[in-house]
Amino acid sequence: MPWFPAWLRDYGTDFLRAIADRADYYEQLIPVLLDALDRSRRSAFVDIAAGGGGGWEKILQRMIPLRPDMNVTLTDIFPNREAFAKLASRFPAHVTFCAYPVDALNVPSHLRGVRTQFMSFHHFRPRAAQRLLADAVEQRSPILVVEAQERNAFNLLKFLVLSPLCVWLLTPGIRPFRWKRIFFTYFIPLIPAYLLWDGLVSVCRTYTLNEMLDLAYGADLDRSYIWEVGKAKGGLMPVSYLLGYPVERPVSPSSGG
Template identity: 70%
Template sequence: MRRLHLFEFEDFSWFPNWLRDYGTDFLRAISNRADYYEHLIPLMREVLERSNEATFIDLASGGGGGWEKILRRLIPLRPDVRVVLTDLFPNNAAFAKLESQFPAHVTHCAYPVNVLDVPSCLHGVRTQFMSFHHFNPLDAQRIVSHAVAQRASILVVEAQERNVFTLLKFILLSPLSVWWLTPRIRPFKWRRLLFTYLIPIIPAYLLWDGLVSVCRTYTPEEMLDFAHRADADRLYIWEVGRITGKLLPVIYLLGYPIESAGDDAGSC
């Protein structure tokens, strides 16, 4: 299936923040329910050890989806692990909620952080969960190249694949999952119910953005091509893979310097 770089509503600066936050709240809830990233824990532990790092700098975090389940599994293995949540449109309420659950392990940047120009004061393994597809090939290349230029390890994860089968799954399951899960999302908000059931703006925008996400998703081979272009001197170890999940397959790109010397996490 050929990649199509169509638009997603949440990419636009004019898109209402409250509506974007409702969308990222849903994605966080469904990620935790589906437990997409269960089988990534050994990989995440490995990249910390090989990079001599203890911190993940999570880019384009959305609502922080997936990190609750990840941390509950990872903390017993790495008690020193830390996560810094960032986004160009930070969902600070969702970030604060995750911080309250893991006060010793999670912090966030309340200001916008552009994944195309990550501040040098943010040291750690760079992660992107379900966000890499938002970027066109030129910018996707810039993301990987920027990590290599700053000698940062990087883990890119997508919980979907670009094919007709995944598109059909989204068409059938997206509206049903939104309608079923919305009353269970916390904090409870009446306006969330209004725009889900009476005026179904939220299910409509999530369905469109979900379908476009599938059309935009890069294949492992395409991600590996970005990596090799960024790392012309072959100073990194690169790995791509596919893990079968409960609902959708998880694909990933992992890269870390062959010789790593970790620094303490920075904040700015």
């Protein structure tokens, strides 16, 4: 929401980045990410709705030795520039970012690569979510959508119990250190309340695998893409994903003389 305070939004995405890095949600996704690059014959990722860039630090540490040519561009409609710059400073040869707003429903054509979206697809209501996928199809960009929660009562209960506790425990270690972050976490708990609400709403809005697949087919009426859904298991918690990439168009043989 444009009216939401930018400093509070950034503190929220800072926390989500911190917990994603510590929980290492995406360890089991490395084969899927490598497969997405191989199938699309690309070496670049374009991360849309990137928030604070959560998860990429561990992903890059694992993938760079396997694909030293890889790089990622971080984008968001409300970019957390400080968080993006921090990650780019750690991986200067592999990370760039857009300091300007990038609309996930209308990604600039010069941003070429496998589009990724980690734990943000649920922010888009069905019509917008389908438009997001359609934009990738129109630009022939492979896309990987990842969610680390499911829509069920267990996850609602888990967020209700664990979200405030995790915020209180992790906040002192979040960098850069901000006294304002401390104040609004422990003295006036605005940040824990905001993140609890965000987590509960996110669970309620998370799409099932079948729903994601239906949205993909609705965005690709010409069936010009191959779409796959699945769950990657093996880490702290299973993550669900939707992967789409263009069907290779056959090359017409040249006519002989």
